[in-house]
Amino acid sequence: SQTIHQWPATLVQPVGSPLSLECTVEGTSNPNLYWYRQAAGRGLQLLFYSVGIGQISSEVPQNLSASRPQDRQFILSSKKLLLSDSGFYLCAWSQGGNNEQFFGPGTRLTVL
């Protein structure tokens, strides 16, 4: 069966510091991968998606970037965090034609 991992689970960072969040998927190959952000009390905002190694598409302009160095690894980064980057960051995967997406446990980021 497939499993998706995210770390760290929680993170408190000062404004202007760098960020690296990691997501890995087990039990599948060549999945589509997604990064979402959920602000407090809000819906899910798609940040990036990837259909293969090295292929990244950005949905919204921001100070974040994403990379996919391996088939089942997806990384979200920032060089300098803003207060507005606080939120719940979720990684998801999908595969096949049924469009179902499955989420990891998430990383709660607080920028102070």
Added chain:
Amino acid sequence: QKEVEQNSGPLSVPEGAIASLNCTYSDRVSQSFFWYRQYSGKSPELIMSIYSNGDKEDGRFTAQLNKASQYVSLLIRDSQPSDSATYLCAVTDSGGYNKLIFGAGTRLAVHP
């Protein structure tokens, strides 16, 4: 802009009652529709998928789809306090890559 609309709630129902959650979407080309359950502080969990008009039942859950009216609903029969959560409606983005557009969610509270 493609949108998915949900009543934010809270929807309060007594234990044992039927909870009815509704969702409308703007993109007529959307083909797949999903309901996710999100407990406070946790990541979304896929609970129902529906792809064709009509009803789909799974245990206490029934999803209903009406593509002509661009309307999706979720019925929860015999509601339990453990059903208290935020329910997110999601529809496929016609842009492909299994991308989904999420509503902001409806908070359901089931009281004993």
